[in-house]
Amino acid sequence: MCEVRVKYELLVLAAMTRLDAPNTQAIVAATGISERKVQSVVNSLVKNLGLNIQRERQGRTFRFSINSWGVFESGKAIQSQLNNIDLVIPSSSTLASYEDKHAYFEQVKMDNFKESMRLEGHDIASDFDLSLDREQQRQILLDKYSNVN
Known part of the structure; x- marks a missing residue:
């Protein structure tokens, strides 16, 4: 650590x-x-x-x-x-619009989340379907880990 x-x-x-x-x-x-x-x-x-x-x-x-x-x-x-x-x-042209900046920072958050879960010993990479939006992915994870005791 x-x-x-x-x-x-x-x-x-x-x-x-x-x-x-x-x-x-x-x-x-x-x-x-x-x-x-x-x-x-x-x-x-x-x-x-x-x-x-x-x-x-x-x-x-x-x-x-x-x-x-x-x-x-x-x-x-x-x-x-x-x-x-x-x-x-990132170059300023890469993140020109608010939407581009928002998407970039959402990706940074998701990457950090995956890395922190990996460091804690959870294999969640297989739980993500990139075709789903963030809320749908969140719900899948909540359903999966709420049933684990």
């Missing part, structure tokens, strides 16, 4: 250092990590590793900036590693 947490921390740090205006939504889009998990990881970086991460208000969102690297001292050694991490940065 610790290895997964480190992976999330590295992804969030990579996004913070490489995005032009790193905010929660931009980090979600670049990493595929859920919004709640991004916030949790940012708090963990501050609390557990001593990073000084400033949240600057930028309109309706907050932009993150790293003011101090805590246990990473100057940050130079970790930054070279962060540059080698692959981010999934």
Whole structure:
């Protein structure tokens, strides 16, 4: 489980250092990590590793900036590693409309759900029929797991 947490921390740090205006939504889009998990990881970086991460208000969102690297001292050694991490940065033309953005974030949520269920030992991949909408898939899962005791 610790290895997964480190992976999330590295992804969030990579996004913070490489995005032009790193905010929660931009980090979600670049990493595929859920919004709640991004916030949790940012708090963990501050609390557990001593990073000084400033949240600057930028309109309706907050932009993150790293003011101090805590246990990473100057940050130079970790930054070279962060540059080698692959981010999934969708182009603005890919997510031009609200519907495209909504579909992308719904897919990120579904991927995160599947991964968390896999980590908990549940094989739910066979339970999904991609031709069904989200509510129909939800109902199938509720029916299946409500009968398991």
